[in-house]
Amino acid sequence: MTTAPFRLAFFSTQKYDITAFDSQLPKHxxxxxxxxxxxxxxxxxxxGFDGICCFVNDVLSEDVIERLHQLGVKLIALRCAGFNNVDLKAAKNHGIKVVRVPAYSPEAVAEHxxxxxxxLSRKTHKAYNRVKENNFDLNGLLGFNLHNKTVGVIGLGKIGTAFVKILNGFGANVIYFDPFTESDLAQSVSIETLYQQSDIIALHCPLTNDTLHIINEQALEQMKPGVMLVNTSRGALIDTQACINALKSRKLGYLALDVYEQESELFFKDMSCEIIDDDIFQRLLTFPNxxxxxxxxxxxxxxxxxIVATTLNNVDEFIANSPLTNEVK
Structure with missing residues (x-):
């Protein structure tokens, strides 16, 4: 007797997803x-699908999960580390298992x-554009050394740890705040001390009820004038409007974002010919820093x-009714 293949529906799919998953996809x-x-x-x-595979901006609310249950879906396979977009209580109530990819390449995010x-510090993006126009003037491109700067890291999980190791190689003075982790790679401090002492602050923590808008008006007020803030974790860790106000007052000297609180309406799409209605995002783009x-x-x-290998292994464990190594409960 031949067992029917496990049917998996992918959402928010990009061309690179199809290429990557098809190259490793088993016949079952x-x-x-x-x-x-x-x-x-x-x-x-x-x-008609047994499971679904989702990404960071897919909406897995109580209503969506209830509908998935009605459709016969038994597995939600997240091809990402974060799971703040999933109503875990609803999934549990409907008997739907949730698995994720907890660590794909911490170094990738840390290096980015x-x-x-x-x-930002050496203005290489501006220098590149100047040289393309045969402009070799250095005025306006003055940067600063990372060596000996105090870098505060919020969250010392796998990505945060990889980032600290890189910073130590640069000779930076690294401090961190993480109430759940201890490390001898850097000095543990209170969140208030980190705000007050850091020249650069990098966010490497998950989005939870406790970390929502961890960077807000009160946090920014405690920071050094001209501080650099970098977020490569989750957009809602920062209050974007508060950051805009801090940029306008010059309290925030530099802001680097790879994530944005309302990114689901923007990111992973080509919107070069579209009018973007998000006034907050458009305001951010006007700042030179x-x-x-x-x-x-x-x-x-x-x-x-x-990501592909771990996701498919998660699905295989579910098919085999084995313990789910990366289950989110």
């Missing part, structure tokens, strides 16, 4: 790729964070390959 899993973001409207596309810091990339911190060959 069949897939269909949907470019649509999963939400209350598109959830109907999951009909460093790239943002060095780009703001650098934004479109959630590409994870996007290396090594990381994508690991």
């Amino acid at each position: 899993i069949t897939t269909e790729y949907f470019s649509q973001q999963l939400n209350e409207t598109s959830v109907k596309l999951a009909e 964070c460093l790239a943002l810091i060095l780009t 703001v650098l934004i990339t479109g959630h590409q911190g994870f996007f290396t060959k090594e990381a994508v390959s690991e």
Whole structure:
């Protein structure tokens, strides 16, 4: 007797997803790729599938999960580390398992964070454009050394740890705040001390009820004038309007973002011919000391390959009714 293949529906699919997953897909899993973001409207596309594979901006609310249950979906396989977009209580109530990719390549995100810091500090993006126009004037391109600067890291998980190791190689003075982790790679301090002492602050923590808008008006007031803030974790860790106000007052000297609180309406799409209605995002783009990339911190060959391998292994464990190594409860 031949067992029917496990049917897996992908949402928020990009071309690189299809190429990467098809290259490793086993015969006992069949897939269909949907470019649509999963939400209350598109959830109907999951009909007839055993499981779904989702990304960071898919909406897995209580209503969506209830509909998935009605459609017979038994597994939500997240091809990302974060799971703040999933109503875990609803999934549990409906008997739907949730798995994720907890660590694909911490170095990928850590290195991108460093790239943002060095780009802003040395203004290489501006220098590149000047040289393309045969302008070799150095005025306006004065930067600063990372060596001996105090860098505060909020969150010392796998990515934060990889980032600290890189910073130590640069000779930076690294401090960190993480109530759940101890490390001898850097000095542990209170969040208030980190705000007050850091020349650069990098966010490497998950988005939870406790970390929502951890960078707000009160936090910014405690920071040094001219501080650099870098977020490669989750957009809602910062209050964007508060950061805009701090940029206008010159309290915030530099801002680098690879994530944005309302990114689900923007990122992973070509909107070059569209009018963007998000006034807050458009305001951010007007500042010369703001650098934004479109959630590409994870996007290396090594990381994508690991995401595919871990996701498919998660699905295989579910099919085999084995313990789920990366289950989110």
